[in-house]
Amino acid sequence: MELNLDITEGPKVHLKKEVLYDTLVIGGGPAGLNTALYAKRKGLNVGVITERLGGQVMDTSTVENYLGYESMTGEGLVNKFIGHVQNLQVPILKEVRVEKLDKDGDIHQVHLKNGEVYQSRTLVLATGSKPRKLGIPGEKEFSGKGVAYCAICDGPFFEGLDVVIAGGGNTAVESAIDLAKIAARVDLVHRSQFRADQVLIDQLKNYDNIHIHLDTQMQEIMGEAMVNGIKVLDRNTGEESIMNTNGIFVEIGYLPNSDAFKEYVQINDRREIIVDAFGRTNVDGVFAAGDITTIPYKQIITSAGDGAKVALAVNDYLNTHARIEAPQKVVAK
């Protein structure tokens, strides 16, 4: 039996409502955690507020492109991040959702859905993104009834059955490989050409139960109590057909989790928070890092790196802005 133990040791530090933090990081993925690490090491009073500690990396079965780690489970890698930050006694409030951000003078306030409010001189928004949906008929209706978004979680339900994977990026190809070991047949459907790394695409050949359909558009998910098929359009021939299947794994990319912030900072039409080279948003003292920003190419290592950069930018900001509650010192001669 395998055990994936993940407990924190040592005394726990709690986030406190009465404290005015130097910076509060919203988000507990690679970007948020590395922001916290760098900010703490700069001597800042930093806290993390997160809905899901570890972020999306938790759902990744293997990571093979993080420098220094030839092959790690997503969870194993992110647990190292979490352990590193926790060892520095950074308070992490997890499993909470932010409702909105607000301002009281120069102080930024983070309002949680549960009614709690936390205060900080600066904010770093790093809530990453969530799986993008297909947006076709039947998807919502059959969500959790054959339509799934996490292959390592829901793969076991499709043992010996047929599944369709939607997408052509790394996640989709990895999911196809994972599911090929469980399912009877895997159909990989993508509306254009592969975006995945060639090393991954090459691995698909090793599984004769994986069937690839490129330039194929999904149109409708069908079923009764559960999914039983999907209507697709071959974009080259213009022909419509129905694929019979027991499940559909949607792996078509990500949407930024910026809903709670859109009234506070400027976002673009892709819902990304608009930032400059220092991770500054349009609001003074509010920064953003990682997948939620306009920075291109969302990768674990680029998100982590972005977090480091933004923490340093926050530190510079605090150094050049007077501490809000510190009284002016008059030096008597």
Next chain:
Amino acid sequence: MALLNDEIREQLSGFFKGMKEDVTLAVFTKKEACETCKEAESFMQEIETLSDKIHLEAYDFDTHQDKAKEFGVTLTPSIVLLDGEKKHQGVKFNGIPGGHEVNSFIKGIMEVSGALDSLPESQQERLKKITKPVNIKVFVTLGCPHCPGAVEKAHKLALENPNIDAEMIEAQTFGEVSNKFNVSSVPKVVINDEFEFVGNQPLDTFLEEIEKTQ
């Protein structure tokens, strides 16, 4: 064969030092037609050795129908966490809490022992208004990293309100129950066999669904 290696044993015994009251693991198994019962029992035997405050009571499901009934046990293997007075607090695990689910199990032991994190006032107020019986089923797979979060929330609610009973159900061990509730994505939460949602949603979502039953 030992299921826990030395490193995990050491980590866990250190963690269990934070327990307040004693906790009893009531383990229900069957002699026949239960593939995972033996493993569940030996896993619990190992957990018992990690703290003086953890006790094990093994029950044969068929010969201890009265106990099974008292704790609402219908599946085997099933592990019910009892508090310092050996009372059922509504915290139950159906199937082996291995893989990722070991985390919700460890957290469950701590919370039943009284080492609790308190809920925000607004949520406590809402919980006080739950006066009719509520059953929360949380379906999980052991490879699912965000399932323990949902199980922990359900158990937390059960500990805070005596009218709420919460149980983890390992979907692969209990295929029949999972099929009955059309489980194909986890975590899947089913409340009073009627209201359901998928995903490790915030506690407020649990409360909203629970309020529908009142």
